[in-house]
Amino acid sequence: MIDIIDGNMAAVHGAVLSRVQSVPCFPITPATEIIETLAEWNRSGKWNGQYRLMESEHAVMAAAIASEMTGARTFTASSSQGLELMHELLPIASGTRSPLVMAAVCRGISAPITLWADHSDFLSTRDFGWLMFSCATNQEVVDTIPIAYKVSENSDVLLPSMVGMDGFVHSYTRSEVDIPDQKDVDRFLPRLDLKVRIDVNRPVSLGVPATEEYSYFRVQVHKAQLNALDVIHGAQREWEKRFGRRYGLVQGAHLEDADVVAVCMGANSANIKSAVEELRRRGKKAGFLRLRVIRPWPLKEIRHALAGAGKILVIDQNLAPGIGGMLYPEVRSCLAGDVTVSNFVAGLGGKPVRQSEYTGMISDALQAKEPFRRFLL
Amino acid sequence: MITDEHGLKYDGIKGIPHSHHNGQPPKTGDWRTFKPCINKDKCIKCLSCFVYCPEAAIAVGKDGYPYINYYICKGCLICAAACPVKAISVVNDLHAEHLRRKHD
Amino acid sequence: MKEIRSLKDVPRESLLGGGTSTCQGCGAMLGCKLLLKALGKNTILVNTSGCMTLTALYPYTPYKVPWVHIAIETGGSAATGISMGLKALKKNATIAVYSGDGASYDIGFESLSGLAERNEDVLYVCYNNSAFSNTGFQRASSSPWGSSTSTTPPGPHVPEGNALHRKDLAKIMAVHRIPYVATACISHPLDYMEKIVKASKIRGCKFIDLLVPCPTGWGFQNNSTVDVGRRMVDAGLWPLYEYDGKMKQFRVTVTPRFIPVTDALKDQTRFKHLEAQQIKEIQKMVDSQWKLLNAGKYFEADFY
Numbered sequence: 182m183i184d185i186i187d188g189n190m191a192a193v194h195g196a197v198l199s200r201v202q203s204v205p206c207f208p209i210t211p212a213t214e215i216i217e218t219l220a221e222w223n224r225s226g227k228w229n230g231q232y233r234l235m236e237s238e239h240a241v242m243a244a245a246i247a248s249e250m251t252g253a254r255t256f257t258a259s260s261s262q263g264l265e266l267m268h269e270l271l272p273i274a275s276g277t278r279s280p281l282v283m284a285a286v287c288r289g290i291s292a293p294i295t296l297w298a299d300h301s302d303f304l305s306t307r308d309f310g311w312l313m314f315s316c317a318t319n320q321e322v323v324d325t326i327p328i329a330y331k332v333s334e335n336s337d338v339l340l341p342s343m344v345g346m347d348g349f350v351h352s353y354t355r356s357e358v359d360i361p362d363q364k365d366v367d368r369f370l371p372r373l374d375l376k377v378r379i380d381v382n383r384p385v386s387l388g389v390p391a392t393e394e395y396s397y398f399r400v401q402v403h404k405a406q407l408n409a410l411d412v413i414h415g416a417q418r419e420w421e422k423r424f425g426r427r428y429g430l431v432q433g434a435h436l437e438d439a440d441v442v443a444v445c446m447g448a449n450s451a452n453i454k455s456a457v458e459e460l461r462r463r464g465k466k467a468g469f470l471r472l473r474v475i476r477p478w479p480l481k482e483i484r485h486a487l488a489g490a491g492k493i494l495v496i497d498q499n500l501a502p503g504i505g506g507m508l509y510p511e512v513r514s515c516l517a518g519d520v521t522v523s524n525f526v527a528g529l530g531g532k533p534v535r536q537s538e539y540t541g542m543i544s545d546a547l548q549a550k551e552p553f554r555r556f557l558l
Numbered sequence: 559m560i561t562d563e564h565g566l567k568y569d570g571i572k573g574i575p576h577s578h579h580n581g582q583p584p585k586t587g588d589w590r591t592f593k594p595c596i597n598k599d600k601c602i603k604c605l606s607c608f609v610y611c612p613e614a615a616i617a618v619g620k621d622g623y624p625y626i627n628y629y630i631c632k633g634c635l636i637c638a639a640a641c642p643v644k645a646i647s648v649v650n651d652l653h654a655e656h657l658r659r660k661h662d
Numbered sequence: 663m664k665e666i667r668s669l670k671d672v673p674r675e676s677l678l679g680g681g682t683s684t685c686q687g688c689g690a691m692l693g694c695k696l697l698l699k700a701l702g703k704n705t706i707l708v709n710t711s712g713c714m715t716l717t718a719l720y721p722y723t724p725y726k727v728p729w730v731h732i733a734i735e736t737g738g739s740a741a742t743g744i745s746m747g748l749k750a751l752k753k754n755a756t757i758a759v760y761s762g763d764g765a766s767y768d769i770g771f772e773s774l775s776g777l778a779e780r781n782e783d784v785l786y787v788c789y790n791n792s793a794f795s796n797t798g799f800q801r802a803s804s805s806p807w808g809s810s811t812s813t814t815p816p817g818p819h820v821p822e823g824n825a826l827h828r829k830d831l832a833k834i835m836a837v838h839r840i841p842y843v844a845t846a847c848i849s850h851p852l853d854y855m856e857k858i859v860k861a862s863k864i865r866g867c868k869f870i871d872l873l874v875p876c877p878t879g880w881g882f883q884n885n886s887t888v889d890v891g892r893r894m895v896d897a898g899l900w901p902l903y904e905y906d907g908k909m910k911q912f913r914v915t916v917t918p919r920f921i922p923v924t925d926a927l928k929d930q931t932r933f934k935h936l937e938a939q940q941i942k943e944i945q946k947m948v949d950s951q952w953k954l955l956n957a958g959k960y961f962e963a964d965f966y
Binding site for chain 1: 705725738740747751753780
């Protein structure tokens with residue numbers, strides 16, 4: 182069914198189509214409408230799940246992990262400060278192997294406190310063992326939530342997932358979305374059947390402390406992440422068969438003969454792709470690569486996409502003070518050989534970036550003999 | 559890769575960090591310096607020791623008398639203190655098996 | 663659940679397998695054992711980081727019921743999550759939280775308040791050894807006035823050790839309008855277990871503040887746990903009562919014999935530093951507290 186909806190509404194559709202059973206939540210701009218809509222639908226009978234307003238995002242994540250441990254499919258949404266408050270519990274979700282899904286509406290982190298989009302909140306959680314998907318359109322949001330459940334709940338993975346979208350640019354901007362049919366999603370995503378869970382008939386102790394075996398269990402989370410690479414491919418292939426929309430771990434354009442490639446993620450990727458096409462019209466051999474899956478890190482796909490380009494520009498809409506953009510070192514470390522990789526940190530806190538800034542920076546990266554790092558202040 | 563009884567694939571011990579209650583518990587009986595001994599002749603089967611034992615190391619037998627599980631009894635001696643008729647005597651346990659082994 | 667009127671009524675089946683890492687004579691372990699005996703098999707036990715967490719150390723667990731540990735401040739929130747999950751799956755079980763006083767009075771207070779405010783159908787038992795015991799006995803907001811702890815050691819500037827009065831968590835829970843609030847002590851197991859059975863029959867949030875003497879932290883012989891608890895109750899230092907939230911009725915369930923407080927405090931190393939004058943202060947606090955309690959004035963009384 183085609184409708185014109187914003188990203189938050191797309192997340193609600195994605196969750197309800199996935200037949201989520203339990204939603205503990207807390208309001209935060211720009212994700213609030215997700216939980217408001219779920220409250221309305223819960224009260225009108227449009228969605229029959231357990232809904233609780235918790236006292237903080239920390240409580241939300243604790244309730245989400247506990248709820249998932251009972252074997253109920255759990256969903257929540259948060260952003261920025263909420264995501265930061267959840268930090269203690271995010272590795273607990275992945276360490277206890279609880280396959281819940283969270284919509285992460287990307288927003289810049291305090292201080293100074295801001296409301297507008299940037300990826301620092303989302304990417305600051307990349308060390309915690311969650312699978313991370315970054316969407317570029319509202320359509321992708323509706324599609325990625327069921328895909329995330331399918332991947333998370335796979336017994337070779339059993340890790341929680343975050344589905345990221347940009348605050349305001351996606352969350353409050355309406356665009357055309359083809360909302361899948363419930364029956365079709367039901368055929369794609371079966372009911373959750375967690376083998377190790379809270380069950381009075383088969384009592385187990387969950388979240389137990391470990392001494393020597395701690396290291397083993399942490400490495401198991403890493404191995405599960407690596408397993409997820411194939412599982413994501415499989416789930417996305419199946420989604421394409423059923424719904425006709427293809428997704429990869431990365432999305433590339435104009436890469437075959439590119440001399441310089443702009444690597445990015447999120448909503449601004451649309452502007453960056455335009456900038457690349459503008460450069461092509463001017464005769465410059467520019468290429469475009471958007472990262473859709475951040476964790477597990479799609480090493481093979483990135484290497485394949487960037488092979489042949491001598492110059493790379495990683496465009497980070499996030500900042501790790503003291504080192505630079507967060508995607509930069511991750512992309513750089515994939516690449517061997519004689520490549521000049523530069524970094525452009527732009528769009529922090531939703532700062533609008535003109536297409537001319539992007540074309541200028543990509544051209545500079547093409548000419549650069551030494552890698553540079555520039556900031557759009 | 560191994561597939562465990564839950565159908566989870568992992569290599570090594572287990573995929574998900576969890577514990578089942580099966581098998582022998584850790585032998586906290588090794589903690590004892592003193593050992594409580596119930597004198598059945600004096601015991602009035604009031605079950606105070608059974609109720610007050612923090613470790614649940616005292617169980618009630620079919621004959622209604624309390625029995626101490628020395629594998630887990632830590633020797634805190636709360637049972638001896640709680641017994642209203644002083645039917646639980648306290649015996650030096652320093653020559654227990656584990657200490658003998660240490661000196662060999 | 664059957665009524666537990668005498669020691670002979672205490673259920674024989676043990677839901678704990680022993681072999682835990684708790685100290686010899688641990689009051690909290692006893693409290694947990696009695697809780698599980700009163701609730702039975704159809705129980706899910708939520709734990710928060712503290713002394714009781716290391717009872718289940720991979721690959722072993724003594725618990726024969728489902729046990730969940732997430733983080734220190736998640737007692738109330740994890741219980742809420744389990745309640746949501748069970749309702750979503752149309753399953754039924756008693757959810758009980760067994761959480762330390764540090765986790766309940768301080769770091770997990772927000773989550774406990776949320777649980778009470780939503781009136782979730784959960785029994786929350788706070789095992790109160792009056793400090794953050796697992797980390798070596800540091801002061802928490804549950805530590806009584808005059809208690810020495812590793813972060814409030816007595817010295818020339820602060821001779822009483824802990825100069826702050828403790829938070830009255832049970833009363834705070836009562837003001838949340840939950841249907842049942844009680845205090846208990848492991849020295850009075852029948853009173854404690856009766857309260858658990860009574861609470862488990864009520865729908866809504868129930869709170870029990872359970873005093874658990876701690877031989878390691880309070881500083882007494884390992885065999886005296888029950889005796890120290892009994893003396894704390896008998897001196898009036900730990901009133902045993904219940905508050906019926908629906909009828910707004912306060913009732914003392916065990917009348918103390920009112921032995922002098924010095925008899926209760928003397929064998930505890932944590933009070934060894936107190937001078938006669940300071941013990942007199944404590945006696946005065948206890949006397950004025952009981953004057954109000956005996957007149958049924960629960961909310962006006964400042965608990966020691």
